[in-house]
Amino acid sequence: MTLLAVHNLSIARGTVPVLEGVSLSLAAGRAMVLRGPNGIGKTTLLRCIAGLQPALEGVIEAAPDAIAYAAHADGIKATLTVAENLEFWAAIFGTKGIDHALDAMNLRDLRDRRGANLSAGQKRRLGLARMLVAGRPVWAMDEPTVSLDAASVALFAAAVLGHLAQGGAALIATHIDLGLQAQVLDLTPYRAKAPQDGGRRGAFDEAFT
Amino acid sequence: MIALLLRDIRLAVRAGGGFGFGLAFFLLVTVMVPFGVGPEPATLAKIAPGILWVGALLSCLLSLDRIFALDFEDGSLDLLATAPIPLEGVVAIKALAHWLVTGLPLVLVSPVLGVLMNLPGPGYGWLVASLLAGTPALSVIGAFGAALTVGLKRGGLLLSLLVLPMYVPTLIFGAEVVKRGAMGLATGTPMALLAGITAGAVALLPFAAAAAIRVNLR
Numbered sequence: 136m137t138l139l140a141v142h143n144l145s146i147a148r149g150t151v152p153v154l155e156g157v158s159l160s161l162a163a164g165r166a167m168v169l170r171g172p173n174g175i176g177k178t179t180l181l182r183c184i185a186g187l188q189p190a191l192e193g194v195i196e197a198a199p200d201a202i203a204y205a206a207h208a209d210g211i212k213a214t215l216t217v218a219e220n221l222e223f224w225a226a227i228f229g230t231k232g233i234d235h236a237l238d239a240m241n242l243r244d245l246r247d248r249r250g251a252n253l254s255a256g257q258k259r260r261l262g263l264a265r266m267l268v269a270g271r272p273v274w275a276m277d278e279p280t281v282s283l284d285a286a287s288v289a290l291f292a293a294a295v296l297g298h299l300a301q302g303g304a305a306l307i308a309t310h311i312d313l314g315l316q317a318q319v320l321d322l323t324p325y326r327a328k329a330p331q332d333g334g335r336r337g338a339f340d341e342a343f344t
Numbered sequence: 345m346i347a348l349l350l351r352d353i354r355l356a357v358r359a360g361g362g363f364g365f366g367l368a369f370f371l372l373v374t375v376m377v378p379f380g381v382g383p384e385p386a387t388l389a390k391i392a393p394g395i396l397w398v399g400a401l402l403s404c405l406l407s408l409d410r411i412f413a414l415d416f417e418d419g420s421l422d423l424l425a426t427a428p429i430p431l432e433g434v435v436a437i438k439a440l441a442h443w444l445v446t447g448l449p450l451v452l453v454s455p456v457l458g459v460l461m462n463l464p465g466p467g468y469g470w471l472v473a474s475l476l477a478g479t480p481a482l483s484v485i486g487a488f489g490a491a492l493t494v495g496l497k498r499g500g501l502l503l504s505l506l507v508l509p510m511y512v513p514t515l516i517f518g519a520e521v522v523k524r525g526a527m528g529l530a531t532g533t534p535m536a537l538l539a540g541i542t543a544g545a546v547a548l549l550p551f552a553a554a555a556a557i558r559v560n561l562r
Contacts (some may be wrong), residue, residue: 185426188562204426208419214358215351226347227427265423 136163138201138304139273141184141308143315145327148179154329158188159320161273161304164186166295168314169308177308178207180322181275184306203228203269205276209262217242217261220250225268236267239294241287255282263291267298274298274305280313288313345429345437352441355414362410366403366446367453370451373399374457385462392461393471393522400450400475401482401511407446408486408507409493409500411438412557416494425561439480439487439550447479470525478518480502481542484532484549485510491553495560513541520538 137160145155153176161167169177182188184195185204211220221233237243242262245253253261259282266274274295280288292313294304299315307317377395381387415421424434454475455468458522462473489507493499520534 185422187422187425200428202426204422206419206422208417208422210415210418210420210423212351212355212418212420219351219354223347223351224423227424227429260466263366301363 137161138163138197139184139306140194142194142196144180144190144195145166145184146176146179146183146188147191148176153179154322154325155156155191155327157193159306161306163272163304164299165300166299166305166307166317168315168317168319169306170310170319171300175322175326177322178277181277181306182206185275197273197293201271202273202275203266203271205266205274205279207261207277207281210257210265211250211253211258211261214249216247216249216254218246218257220261221264221268224265228269228271230268230270233264233268236264239267239290239297240264241290245342256284256287258308259283260290261295267294273298274303274307275305276305276309278308278310280309280311345433348429348434348437349441350384352438353445356441356445362407363445364449366406367449369406370399370403370450370453371457373402374460377461388462389526391462392458392463393467393519393526395461396457396463396471397474397478397515397519397522398453400454400479401508401515402417403450404446404479404482404486405504405507405511407442408490409503411442411487411490413490413499421494421557422561425557426475431557432550435491435550435553435557436484436546437489438547439484442487443480443483447483451475451479463522466528467522467526470531471522474518474521474525476537477535477539477542478514481514481538481545482511484542484545485514488549488553488556491556492558494557514538517541 138205139161141159142158144157145152147153159167169180171177181204183190185202216235221236223230225233237246240263242260242264245257263279279291283291292315295313295315298305357548378388415424421489425431451472454471458468459472486507489503492506493503496502517534517538521531521538524531524534
């Protein structure tokens with residue numbers, strides 16, 4: 136069963152087209168890793184798929200409310216504890232229980248610590264634990280392993296595998312090997328062409344490429 | 345929705361949340377005025393309705409940029425925009441949380457400050473009533489302004505410039521209610537207009553604000 140299908144997608148960051156003609160398809164139980172140099176548009180593609188910005192053209196097929204998005208920022212409130220942060224997102228996404236997420240990301244000992252007192256890696260783990268309470272089938276994740284140590288990367292990989300085993304899917308922009316049986320999509324061939332080549336790439340994108 | 349309301353209130357009342365700043369500011373502004381214009385009771389009584397309303401309005405303004413800016417900075421706004429609750433609902437709830445934390449306390453302390461300003465006796469009830477009817481509009485209009493400026497660096501100043509003109513009708517009718525009430529005149533017309541502005545703002549602006557946020561998140 137295909138959970139997410141993208142057909143001939145063109146996207147822009149700001150007003151500058153960055154990618155065109157991207158197609159991908161993600162079936163239940165599968166993971167896909169997005170690769171490509173900095174500025175190619177991995178984040179923009181994920182934001183587009185998450186519904187945060189419109190595409191220039193192309194179609195994104197997914198069930199409504201199917202996608203959980205994890206950005207660079209983790210959405211953690213400094214004055215709330217780990218448990219309060221997570222309970223809030225569970226309530227927003229209409230799911231019950233945060234214990235499985237705390238266990239999966241090894242946050243149980245930190246549950247009463249305030250967000251302000253977490254290290255960067257601990258914050259990231261809390262951000263990833265949010266994916267587990269979101270209860271959505273497709274995870275769209277942007278560099279999820281930034282600031283994680285090796286043990287936490289393994290925890291994260293295990294969480295993704297667990298999610299896939301339950302019939303979920305994951306679209307992950309990352310440059311490290313997570314040890315997943317993941318299909319790799321290199322975005323370099325989809326870079327928007329320059330105008331002289333008949334493309335739509337703007338004249339101002341020198342700074343972005 | 346309830347979870348969002350509770351979270352916003354909890355964030356506001358915890359350390360560094362800014363709860364009480366608006367209230368303290370309202371108090372200070374009102375205390376300053378007699379120093380500036382002199383302590384003659386007749387003068388103070390005359391300007392009391394206007395000063396109290398301007399004070400309430402400025403205090404409200406103080407915390408507006410926190411409505412969305414903090415959630416934008418830490419990424420929560422992106423996540424709320426992809427959450428199953430509609431963004432219009434998020435705006436309405438956040439405006440309500442702002443009113444509960446800022447507007448409602450202003451309403452409750454206003455009679456005390458009325459004493460400082462030598463507000464005539466019959467005016468107190470109308471002061472509370474007009475603030476109760478008018479301050480929700482301040483929060484909702486402010487949430488709209490905050491939505492327009494979310495993501496801008498130092499958007500707070502621009503926010504004030506955008507929002508203050510939109511506060512003018514509320515200020516005019518709010519102060520008019522208190523003025524007429526203090527003189528013992530009929531207050532029906534300005535009160536109805538004040539409540540009308542609030543009802544209209546509450547009904548329409550969450551949609552405009554949600555649209556503005558969607559554009560700003562791109």
